[in-house]
Amino acid sequence: MQEQAERLIVLDTETTGIDPKQGHRIVEIGCVELIDRKFTGRTYHAYVNPQMHMDQEVIDVHGLTNEFLTDKPLFNKVADEFIEFIRGAELIIHNARFDVGFMDHEFAMTRRGLPMTADICTVTDTLKTSRDEFGSPKTLDFLARHYGVEKLVDRTYHGALIDAQLLAYVYIEMTRYQNTLSLQEDKDGSDGLSVRRLDSNRPALRVVVASNDELQAHDERLAIVEKKAGKSIWRGEVASE
Numbered sequence: 001m002q003e004q005a006e007r008l009i010v011l012d013t014e015t016t017g018i019d020p021k022q023g024h025r026i027v028e029i030g031c032v033e034l035i036d037r038k039f040t041g042r043t044y045h046a047y048v049n050p051q052m053h054m055d056q057e058v059i060d061v062h063g064l065t066n067e068f069l070t071d072k073p074l075f076n077k078v079a080d081e082f083i084e085f086i087r088g089a090e091l092i093i094h095n096a097r098f099d100v101g102f103m104d105h106e107f108a109m110t111r112r113g114l115p116m117t118a119d120i121c122t123v124t125d126t127l128k129t130s131r132d133e134f135g136s137p138k139t140l141d142f143l144a145r146h147y148g149v150e151k152l153v154d155r156t157y158h159g160a161l162i163d164a165q166l167l168a169y170v171y172i173e174m175t176r177y178q179n180t181l182s183l184q185e186d187k188d189g190s191d192g193l194s195v196r197r198l199d200s201n202r203p204a205l206r207v208v209v210a211s212n213d214e215l216q217a218h219d220e221r222l223a224i225v226e227k228k229a230g231k232s233i234w235r236g237e238v239a240s241e
Contacts, residue, residue, distance in 0.1 A: 008034040009044075009089040009121075010168040012160040013099045014062040016054050020105035025050035026075060027064055030161030031085060032168045034092075037175065039168065044085040045161045047072040062158050075106045079114060083107075087120045092171050094140050094163075096125035126171060133174070140167060147173035 010032045017024035031044040047064070049072040059065055093099050100117045107114040117123065130138040140163065144150035149169040155162055 005035050006037070007089045008037065008092055008171075009086050010034065010092040010164045010171060011086070011099060012093070012163040012167065013102055014064065014158070014160045015102055016050050016052055016058060018098070020102050023052065024102075025052060026102050026106055027054075027069055028062065028160040029078070029082060030159065030164040032161070032164045033089075034168060034172075037172055043161060043164075044082065046078045046082065048075050048078060049073065062160075063156075076110045076112075079107065079110055079112075083114065083120060089121055091117070091121045091123045092167065093123060093125060094143075094167050095127045096123050126167065126174065129174060140170065143170045143174070149173060 012030050013026050014028035015024055015026050026048050027050050028048065029044065029046045033040045033042040047069060049069050051074065054064075054066055091100075100123060104116045107116060126140075126143070127137050130143060138146075141150070144166055147170055149166065152169050153162055153166040155166065
């Protein structure tokens with residue numbers, strides 16, 4: 001049976017403040033879909049009227065003015081479409097406690113019995129992942145610079161969809177080796193670290209090399225990365241037929 005593709009939704013929100021318990025609301029939602037850690041081109045993006053006045057210091061962060069949000073839909077109007085987009089996926093969020101806290105607050109405020117985030121999704125917090133990897137939590141800006149993807153997205157303002165796109169690039173790089181080197185538990189219950197002896201009479205492994213068309217596509221993609229990021233860590237010799 002073919003293994004089901006892994007659907008990831010990289011998510012970010014912009015808000016009127018830092019604490020929903022103080023009455024703050026979501027003003028923007030941005031989501032980027034990945035299937036097996038590859039961009040699909042599908043996104044979800046919505047601006048939301050928070051029904052409250054934002055201070056200038058908040059506006060300076062995300063660039064969304066009170067006037068701009070006046071004619072945008074209320075959260076109650078976008079909630080169902082938003083839930084359907086993320087349902088069943090693994091959410092990738094930087095500082096998930098913040099975003100999920102606001103999401104659950106908004107779901108509850110609709111008073112329509114909408115599910116909480118944990119009821120429809122699993123969540124991976126890249127802030128915690130960065131702490132495990134670097135010894136302390138790191139900002140999205142730090143991670144983008146560390147993995148060399150900070151120039152792939154224009155972040156003049158910290159918009160939700162913009163930050164979700166950047167986080168998607170970060171997550172792909174952050175998990176690149178984890179994806180290929182993850183250890184699977186043996187059927188006999190071992191930890192996967194035991195040595196397995198292979199049959200000396202086994203068939204020779206097939207070596208798959210890149211075609212000329214694939215090499216050209218590879219070079220074209222690296223040229224785009226190098227133009228935007230200034231460098232590429234993938235530039236090197238590739239076997240050809």
